[in-house]
Amino acid sequence: MKQVSVFIENRAGKLAAVTELLAENKVNLKALSIGDSVEYGILRIVTDELDVAVKVLSENGYLAKVTDVLVVKTEDKVGSLAKIMAAFGDKIDVAYAYAFASSEPGVALMVFRVGDNEKAIEVLRAAGIHATL
Amino acid sequence: MNYYQPEIETASRAELQKIQLEKLQKQVARVYQNVEYYRAKMDAAGVKPEDIKTLEDLSKLPFLSKDDLRDAYPFGMLGAPLKDCVRIQSTSGTTGKRVIAFYTQNDLNLWGDCCARAVVAAGGTNLDVVQVCYGYGLFTGGQGLDMGSTKAGCMVLPMSSGNTERQLQFMRDLNATILCCTPSYALYLADTAIETGVIDQLKLKSGIFGAEAWTEEMRKAIEAKLGIKAYDIYGLTELSGPGVAFECSEQGGMHINEDHFIAEIVDPKTDAVLPYGERGELVLTAVDKEGFPMLRYRTHDICVLNPTPCKCGRTHIRMSKPLGRSDDMLIIRGVNVFPSQIETVLIEQGYMPNYRIELDRVNNTDTFDVYVEMDPEQFSDTVKVVAAKEKELAQAMKTMLGINPKVHLVAPKTIERSEGKAVRVIDKRKLH
Numbered sequence: 297m298k299q300v301s302v303f304i305e306n307r308a309g310k311l312a313a314v315t316e317l318l319a320e321n322k323v324n325l326k327a328l329s330i331g332d333s334v335e336y337g338i339l340r341i342v343t344d345e346l347d348v349a350v351k352v353l354s355e356n357g358y359l360a361k362v363t364d365v366l367v368v369k370t371e372d373k374v375g376s377l378a379k380i381m382a383a384f385g386d387k388i389d390v391a392y393a394y395a396f397a398s399s400e401p402g403v404a405l406m407v408f409r410v411g412d413n414e415k416a417i418e419v420l421r422a423a424g425i426h427a428t429l
Numbered sequence: 430m431n432y433y434q435p436e437i438e439t440a441s442r443a444e445l446q447k448i449q450l451e452k453l454q455k456q457v458a459r460v461y462q463n464v465e466y467y468r469a470k471m472d473a474a475g476v477k478p479e480d481i482k483t484l485e486d487l488s489k490l491p492f493l494s495k496d497d498l499r500d501a502y503p504f505g506m507l508g509a510p511l512k513d514c515v516r517i518q519s520t521s522g523t524t525g526k527r528v529i530a531f532y533t534q535n536d537l538n539l540w541g542d543c544c545a546r547a548v549v550a551a552g553g554t555n556l557d558v559v560q561v562c563y564g565y566g567l568f569t570g571g572q573g574l575d576m577g578s579t580k581a582g583c584m585v586l587p588m589s590s591g592n593t594e595r596q597l598q599f600m601r602d603l604n605a606t607i608l609c610c611t612p613s614y615a616l617y618l619a620d621t622a623i624e625t626g627v628i629d630q631l632k633l634k635s636g637i638f639g640a641e642a643w644t645e646e647m648r649k650a651i652e653a654k655l656g657i658k659a660y661d662i663y664g665l666t667e668l669s670g671p672g673v674a675f676e677c678s679e680q681g682g683m684h685i686n687e688d689h690f691i692a693e694i695v696d697p698k699t700d701a702v703l704p705y706g707e708r709g710e711l712v713l714t715a716v717d718k719e720g721f722p723m724l725r726y727r728t729h730d731i732c733v734l735n736p737t738p739c740k741c742g743r744t745h746i747r748m749s750k751p752l753g754r755s756d757d758m759l760i761i762r763g764v765n766v767f768p769s770q771i772e773t774v775l776i777e778q779g780y781m782p783n784y785r786i787e788l789d790r791v792n793n794t795d796t797f798d799v800y801v802e803m804d805p806e807q808f809s810d811t812v813k814v815v816a817a818k819e820k821e822l823a824q825a826m827k828t829m830l831g832i833n834p835k836v837h838l839v840a841p842k843t844i845e846r847s848e849g850k851a852v853r854v855i856d857k858r859k860l861h
Contacts, residue, residue: 301810303803303840331812335837340810357842359808391811409811 297367297429299407300349301340303359306332314339317356323349327407329394342396342407365407366416367396368427372404380406383423388416433549433581434542437688438743445744448688450484452716457481457490459508460722466497466505467724487691487714488702493726495526498667503529508722519567520666530569530666531720537576539717543664543672543686544577550677550684550741551635551660553607555582560605562596562614563640565589569670570640574609577672583607590614593621601630608636612643612651612659619654633657639664639671642751642769646776648680661750667723668713674748679740682747690715692748693725694734697755705736708765710755711748729755731767759854761788762795764832768853771799774825780807785844786834789857797834799826802841 304310311330318325318341327342343349346362353360370376384390389411396405410416413429420427432438440448458478461468470491471477480489498506507514514531532540545553553559559578563570571589578585586599590610596618599605608615615638622628633655639662651659663683664671673690674683685692693702694709703709711728730751739747753767760766772782783802788795801822809815815838823836 299810301808303808305840305843333812333816336815336839338810338812338815354805357840359803359805359840361805361808361810363810391813 297342297365297407298346298362299340299342299365299409300346300353301338301361301363302353304337304339306334306336311337311339314353314358317352318343318349321345321348321352323352327394327396327405329392329407331392340392340394340409363409364413364429365409366413366427366429368406368408368420368425370404370406370425372398372402376404377406379423380408380420380425383419383425384410384416385419387419388412431549431552431554432743433546438546438684438745440688440744442744445687446484449691449716452688453484453487453691453714454478454481456714456716456718456722457724459719460724463508464506464722466501467491467493470497484691487693487725490714490725492700492712493723495528495667495727495729498528499526502527506721506723507531509533509719514720517567518569518572518666518670528666530669532669533719536669536718536720539689540573540669540672541576541580543669543675543689544573545580546577546684546686547637547660547662547672547675548574548577548581548583548607550675551607551637551658552678553578553581553583557581557583557606558586558603559583559607559609560586560588560596560600560603562588562590562608562610562618563671569664569666570609570611573664573670573672574637578607578609593618597622597625597627600633601627604632606632606634608633608655608657610636610638611641612638612647613641615651615655615659616647619651623654628655631655635660637662637675644773644776663748663751665728667721667726668715668728669718673713677739677741677743681739682735682749684739684743684745684747685734687745689717692734692746694732695727697729697731697758698760705734705746708733708752711751727755731755731758757854759786759788759856761797762832764830766830766832770829771826774822774829775801778822778825780804780822783841783844784853786854787857788855795858797832798837799823799834800837800839800844802844803838804841807838 323343323345325341329340331338350360391409393408398405417427461478474491476489513533515534516532518530520528561574565571635658637660648659661676662671664673674685676683691714693712695702695712697710711730711732713726715723731753732751733749735747753769775782785800787798819836819838827833
């Protein structure tokens with residue numbers, strides 16, 4: 297799946313400005329996470345309106361970047377994430393991850409940003425876990 | 430090898446120094462007699478013309494600065510009667526200190542010679558067509574290269590600046606072979622010529638570029654895009670104009686026309702004369718200028734003088750490209766830092782030179798922060814990668830400067846600009 301990330305200064309009001317801009321342009325956020333350092337944050341979002349999001353962000357002077365991320369489908373129960381991480385082991389380097397709202401009951405969706413998507417899918421498949429790009 | 434005045438351009442060092450001393454002694458005597466403003470400075474320093482017995486004695490003379498020229502504006506530095514002056518040129522006065530320089534016929538003649546040496550070094554012959562797109566008028570660029578090209582026997586296209594479409598039309602229709610303009614305009618012309626397809630119809634072989642700071646990266650870009658060899662030229666209105674120094678085909682520094690200008694390097698803080706090879710402020714003495722005679726003029730350009738013999742056969746010492754301005758120099762943790770050095774690192778590392786330096790003093794130690802705007806290619810969705818890029822830039826700056834800055838990558842257009850020009854340095858240390 298494709299995710300768009302946005303560079304945001306770590307200052308009051310900056311995140312509001314971005315979310316407002318996205319709302320004005322009818323971009324619905326299906327999932328998001330914010331990675332932060334002292335000076336800046338990186339907002340990552342998953343949306344069906346990816347092209348619109350990238351366009352309005354770039355036009356308004358934001359740094360926006362589209363990245364392929366891994367979506368892992370798993371059971372919504374204790375130990376599911378542990379199972380995924382165990383499958384990754386020391387083979388897959390995870391930069392960040394966040395959860396995803398699922399409309400299917402009993403199903404949990406996770407977004408993973410890993411170094412090697414293909415290899416990650418392979419190790420998960422070997423562990424009986426469903427993952428797609 | 431081609432020289433315009435081979436005898437003097439390849440004269441032995443001893444011969445050159447003999448010429449310099451003779452001219453210097455005569456010049457100091459003439460200035461002492463004719464220029465009241467400078468005579469007062471010499472008297473205050475307790476030095477008389479007859480004290481100049483060797484070239485080293487030059488250091489006894491007082492400096493001249495842009496402030497002096499402002500004080501003496503407009504006629505106070507005249508070295509010849511006005512009836513003998515035939516022309517003026519002027520600086521843009523953007524810093525609020527307009528300089529008016531006067532020229533006698535002899536001054537124009539010698540200035541033309543200096544520029545002709547540059548044109549011939551760039552391959553100019555009577556078969557060449559030189560397109561001069563430096564401004565004509567008060568600015569020295571157009572006048573200097575025009576005279577130099579004419580003296581070298583080339584045919585001159587006196588285009589002056591602007592009107593890119595017309596520039597390219599003349600360049601193509603008249604088969605211009607040598608281009609004279611600012612390096613940034615050369616790049617603009619190149620891009621336009623490529624876009625419009627005119628590039629394939631051009632006959633350019635070389636270009637003489639100056640009047641603004643440019644980097645080796647810009648040189649490579651100009652040379653690749655136009656398919657020419659790009660030569661640097663140096664000068665300033667106070668010292669006639671372009672042609673104080675020029676590059677030869679070795680492209681390893683600019684030969685200073687030492688039979689007309691004596692160059693010194695001084696420490697901008699202590700004013701002490703530094704040996705060749707040391708980095709410092711260039712101080713120039715014009716030994717035969719009549720209308721506007723400058724003795725020990727502080728250029729504020731920071732550079733290095735290289736006295737080693739050049740493969741081109743010229744014996745005149747070479748100056749490096751100005752590495753910065755002494756008035757821009759920052760002293761951070763005791764180390765001299767020029768904003769232009771930061772700029773060089775950014776360009777080398779693939780960043781746009783949009784940056785801001787912030788200095789402060791915390792616990793008696795200077796803090797040194799550099800904010801740099803990223804473009805979309807440099808942005809990453811992971812904090813780790815952005816942090817790694819900051820570290821990489823800091824390391825490259827440390828290699829260049831000798832001290833470690835803290836680099837902060839920021840979003841585009843977040844560095845404040847006043848009237849379109851970025852504010853490069855915020856020094857909070859001055860506040861207390």
